[in-house]
Amino acid sequence: MNKKINVGIVGASGYTGLELVKILINHPQFNLAYLSNTDGGVLLSELHPSLSGVYECKVLKADIDEMAAECELVFLAVPHQTAMAYVKPLIAKGVKVVDLSADYRLPQDIYEEFYCKHTDAQNLSHVVYGLPELYRNDLKTAKLVANPGCFPTCAILGLLPFMDKRVKNTPIIIDAKTGVSGAGKKLSDVTHFVNVNDNLFAYNPLMHRHAPEIAQKLHVDFDEVAFVPHLVPITRGMISSIYIQVSSDFDAFEVLEEFYKDEIHVRVSKNPVDMKNVAGTNFCDIYVKQKGNTLFISSAIDNLMRGASSQAVVNANIMMGLDEGLGIPNIAYVP
Numbered sequence: 001m002n003k004k005i006n007v008g009i010v011g012a013s014g015y016t017g018l019e020l021v022k023i024l025i026n027h028p029q030f031n032l033a034y035l036s037n038t039d040g041g042v043l044l045s046e047l048h049p050s051l052s053g054v055y056e057c058k059v060l061k062a063d064i065d066e067m068a069a070e071c072e073l074v075f076l077a078v079p080h081q082t083a084m085a086y087v088k089p090l091i092a093k094g095v096k097v098v099d100l101s102a103d104y105r106l107p108q109d110i111y112e113e114f115y116c117k118h119t120d121a122q123n124l125s126h127v128v129y130g131l132p133e134l135y136r137n138d139l140k141t142a143k144l145v146a147n148p149g150c151f152p153t154c155a156i157l158g159l160l161p162f163m164d165k166r167v168k169n170t171p172i173i174i175d176a177k178t179g180v181s182g183a184g185k186k187l188s189d190v191t192h193f194v195n196v197n198d199n200l201f202a203y204n205p206l207m208h209r210h211a212p213e214i215a216q217k218l219h220v221d222f223d224e225v226a227f228v229p230h231l232v233p234i235t236r237g238m239i240s241s242i243y244i245q246v247s248s249d250f251d252a253f254e255v256l257e258e259f260y261k262d263e264i265h266v267r268v269s270k271n272p273v274d275m276k277n278v279a280g281t282n283f284c285d286i287y288v289k290q291k292g293n294t295l296f297i298s299s300a301i302d303n304l305m306r307g308a309s310s311q312a313v314v315n316a317n318i319m320m321g322l323d324e325g326l327g328i329p330n331i332a333y334v335p
Contacts, residue, residue, distance in 0.1 A: 005320055008034030008067045010086055011077030012059050014185050016100055018048050019309035020075055025055045027313070027327035029320075034070045036062040062086070068093040073316055076100060077309070079184075084120045087144060091123055096319055097144050098130065098312045104146035105129065105213055114209040129217065130315040132324060133157065133263055139318040147315060148217075150307025151176055151210040151229060154240045156217050157266060157284045158299035161259035163218060165246045167293070172220065173243040174227045179234040179275075182303045196233050203231060236304050237275030242297040252288040252295060260286070264325050265306070265314070273300040280333040282310035305329070 007030045011017045017037075021044070024032045035044065040061025045052040047059060060066070064086065067074055073096040076083045083101035090097050102111070104127040108118050118124070128142040129135055131153065139145060148156070155174050166172070177200075183191045190196075190203065211227040218225075253270070260266040265282045273285040279302050287298045301307050310328055317324045 002029065004031040005029055005073065006031050006033035006071050007316065008032070008036070008071040008074045009077060010036050010062050010067070010074060011100075012044065013037045013047050014077055015181050015304055016308040016312075017077040018050075019304050020077060020312065021048070021051070021055070023310060023313050023327060023329065029322055029326060030313075030316070032057075034060070034067045034074070036060045036067065038062065064089045064093070068095050071095060073098065073320065075312055075316070081116050084118065087123055088120045091144055096142070096316075098147055098315050098319070099145065100147045100308055100312055102146075102149065102209070102213075104144065105148065105152075106216060110212050110216065114212055130311065131156065131217070132311075132314055132318060133160065133260075133266065134217070136318065136324075139315055140321070142315075142319050145312075145315045145319065147308065147312045149210045149213055150178065150182055150238055150301070150303040151208070151227070151240070152213045152217065153307050153311065154238050154284065154299050154301045155214050155227070155242060157301075158240055158242050158286050158297040159218060159244070161256050162244065162246065162252070162288075162295060162297065165248065165250065165255070165295075167245040167247050169224065170245040171226050172214075172218070172224055174214070174225065175230070175241040175243075176227065176238065177230045177232045177240075178238045178303050179236040180231060181236045182238070182307070183231070190231070196231065198233060200230060200232055202228050204229065234275070236302055237279055237300070238303040238307060239273065239275055239298065239300045242299070244295050244297070245293050246290070246295045247293070249290070252290045256286060256288050265328075273298050275300050275302075276334055277332050278302050278306065280305060281330050282306045282314060282328045283330065283332075 080102040083103040128138045130145040205228040215225045
């Protein structure tokens, strides 16, 4: 049997960190050799009681030298701006990195407009965007991967098969809804139970910082993307209702099916998709319907999995020369 590949996680405390742990402790070729957060000095079961009696280890205070000595690859499950402080020295030490933050998803000028000042422009020149359906060959030789945002993953996968049939310069309308876990573990006024429960609302419409990520990867102008996210009172899941104008009549389902016929983590549906059937998996389920020149596309993912942690492990698989589906959960949390 091949020797296992040592990997580490920075950011063990959050929801995406937990999902990474759950995948990696059962992965046949990755060995979780290093687990850390900002403070350290705690057992994993203290952070995540759900893992008590299942898997236990010490969570250390994040240290660049220690993780570089232990790991061939590190997952950064940390907020934007924080990730840059780790990427630069880890890459310099020869450690491969999958960054789940937004720090390397965008060109410097666009990133700084929507986030903050970038302190590692050098690594922006060779980062690979971690959407396998678009950049699989580049991922095979990547040292640094920018894991896509959850909203962009859901929207881009729905739109890709139809971009060459879209009427140029017409709006791409994306009405997206996500579970509260997408906001992270830290409590805020927006995610407070009393505010979210029995409620539904849009936030940061048209100017959400995932909109330029969608536009850039689809090679369209930012003004062409009308992206409106909504927060719904569920824990996990994401669904995008997408509307575009197309120039001709064609069999949209046939186009969708042909485009994704070889993709193991995209499922084409003959019926409108829902969040429950992808919960806990890396699948993206997509449905399409045409009425005249209007095309309706519906795509669904688990925001913590395909939108973050399981996609990160798929990217790591490809980077390390493994089968991309290795160790990736594919049975949904149903009912």
